[in-house]
Amino acid sequence: MGLKIIVLxxxxxxxxxxxxxxxxxxxxxxxxxxxxxFNPEDLNALExxxxxxxxxxxxxxTLLTMGPGRAADIIREGLFRGADDGYLLSDRAFAGSDTLxxxxxxxxxxxxxxxxxxxIAGRQAIDGDTAQVGPQVAEKLNLPQVTYVEEVLKAxxxxxxxxxxxxxxxxxxxxxxxxxxxxxxxxxxxxxxAAKLLMKYKHxxxxxxxxxxxxxxxxxxxxxxYLNIQEWSxxxxxxxxxxxxxxGSPTKVKTIENVVFQAxxxxxxxxxxxxxxxxxxxxxxNHTIG
Numbered sequence: 001m002g003l004k005i006i007v008l009x010x011x012x013x014x015x016x017x018x019x020x021x022x023x024x025x026x027x028x029x030x031x032x033x034x035x036x037x038f039n040p041e042d043l044n045a046l047e048x049x050x051x052x053x054x055x056x057x058x059x060x061x062t063l064l065t066m067g068p069g070r071a072a073d074i075i076r077e078g079l080f081r082g083a084d085d086g087y088l089l090s091d092r093a094f095a096g097s098d099t100l101x102x103x104x105x106x107x108x109x110x111x112x113x114x115x116x117x118x119x120i121a122g123r124q125a126i127d128g129d130t131a132q133v134g135p136q137v138a139e140k141l142n143l144p145q146v147t148y149v150e151e152v153l154k155a156x157x158x159x160x161x162x163x164x165x166x167x168x169x170x171x172x173x174x175x176x177x178x179x180x181x182x183x184x185x186x187x188x189x190x191x192x193x194a195a196k197l198l199m200k201y202k203h204x205x206x207x208x209x210x211x212x213x214x215x216x217x218x219x220x221x222x223x224x225x226y227l228n229i230q231e232w233s234x235x236x237x238x239x240x241x242x243x244x245x246x247x248g249s250p251t252k253v254k255t256i257e258n259v260v261f262q263a264x265x266x267x268x269x270x271x272x273x274x275x276x277x278x279x280x281x282x283x284x285x286n287h288t289i290g
Contacts, residue, residue, distance in 0.1 A: 002058025003155055003177075005049045006113065008106060008121035008134065009042040009063050009078065011071040015126050036070060038077050041122025043190035045183040048152050049120050050082045050191065056155065060084045062113070066094055066105055072206045075229050079201040080193040086229055087113070088206055093234040096246035099128070103136035104243045110141060112237055118160065119180040123148065131182070138180035145180040146173060150187045206231040 013034030046061075053059040063078040063086035065071050075086035089109055097105065110119065119138075124131035131147075138145035150165040153172070160179060164171045165186050175181075203220060205213070206229045210221065221227045234244065242248060269275045283289045 002056050002060065003052055003117045004115055005052060005059065005061050005118045005120060006110060006116045007042070007046050007049050007061060007063050007078065007083070008119065008137065009046065009065045009074050010039045010122075010125050011036050011065065011067050011074045012039045012125050012127040013037075036073070038074055039122055039125045039127075041124060041183060041185050043122070044185055044187040045120045045122045046078060046081065046083065047188055047190040048149070048181075048183055049118075051188075052118075052152060052155060053082065062086060062116075064106065064109060064113070065089070066097070066102060066109075069206065069208050069212075072209060072229055072231075076201060076204055077193075079204055080198045081191055082194065082197065085226070088229060088231045089237070090206075090208070090231060091233040091235075093241065093244050096249060097244070098249035098251035099130050099132040099136060100250060101244055101246075101248040103133050103140060104248065105237070105239065106133070107137050107140035108237045108239045109232060110137070112232075117177045118155065119143070119178070121180070121182050123182045123184050134180060134182035141180070143178055143180050144175045145182070146175050147182045149181045149183045152181070201227065203227050204229055 014037045015034070046063075049061045053061055061078070061083040063075050063083050065074045065086070066089040067074075069088075069090055071090065072088050075083075075088060078086055087109060089105060094101075094105055110116065119134075119141075121134035121137070123134070125133070135145055135147065146160075146162050146164065148164045148166060149162050150170070151163040153161040153163055155161075155177065159174050159176050160181075161172065161174050162181060164173060165184050204227045205221070208231060209229075234241075267279075269279060280289075
C-alpha cells in the first residue's frame, strides 16, 4: 500500500554569496538582492520521499512551500525530480514570518490537505539555521517527530524505521505513522532532474503566474490539469491573523552588523606541526577557542 508524503520545502536566498545589501533595515533578509535556490537539506528530504515512492507502489509525493510568487520554482524543481504535485502558500499576510509564524501557517495548510502519512522536511534552512520549523510543525499537529534523519529504512505496518546520524554515532529508531521527520545534509543527495519529467512539467504554473505572463497557456492547463500548481492565499487556509507574518513573529532583530574580512586578516598555513601549534596557541590567547 502506498504512502501519502508531504515534503516541506523552502526557497532560500543563496547565503554563500552575501553582499552588503543582503539585509534590510528592519532586520529581515533582502531576498531581492540574492539569488534564490532550493534549500539544500530540503533536497535531501525530497530524495528520501522519492526513494519511498520508488519502493512502495502507489506512493505520492506532495511539495508544500511558503513564499512569494517566484517560490513556485521550488514546486517545479520537485516535479522535475519525481514529485507528483505541490502547493504554494503566497500572501502578503505571510511576509516576515519567523519560525513560529511559518510553522503555524504550514500546519494550517497541512490540516487543509488532511490526507497524509508522513511529513518530511530538511533539518534547517540556510537563511536561518534554526532547525525549528519541522519540530514546531510536529508539535502544532500533535504528531511524533524524529530529527537528524539520514535514511528512511522502511515504512510498513503503520510504522516507520529510520537511521539517525548523531554526533557520536548512528541510531536506528521506529515511529508510528503519521509522523514528522527532518533530514540531515549527510543523507543522500537528491537525484537530478529527469528529462522526461522536465518536458512534462515545464509549463506547470500557478494561477498568478499565468495571469502575469504574455504567453497564453490557459487552454493547455485546462487540457492537462497536472500543469496547475495549487496556490493558496490567506483566504484559502483557515488561520488566525494574529499568528501570521510579522504580527505573529515574536523574533525581533535589534541590530545588524556587516563584517567584512580584509585580506590582511587572513593567514596561509602549511601542514607543518609547528604552524598548526602556533595557530592553536594564538586562538586560545584571544579566546576564540578555550
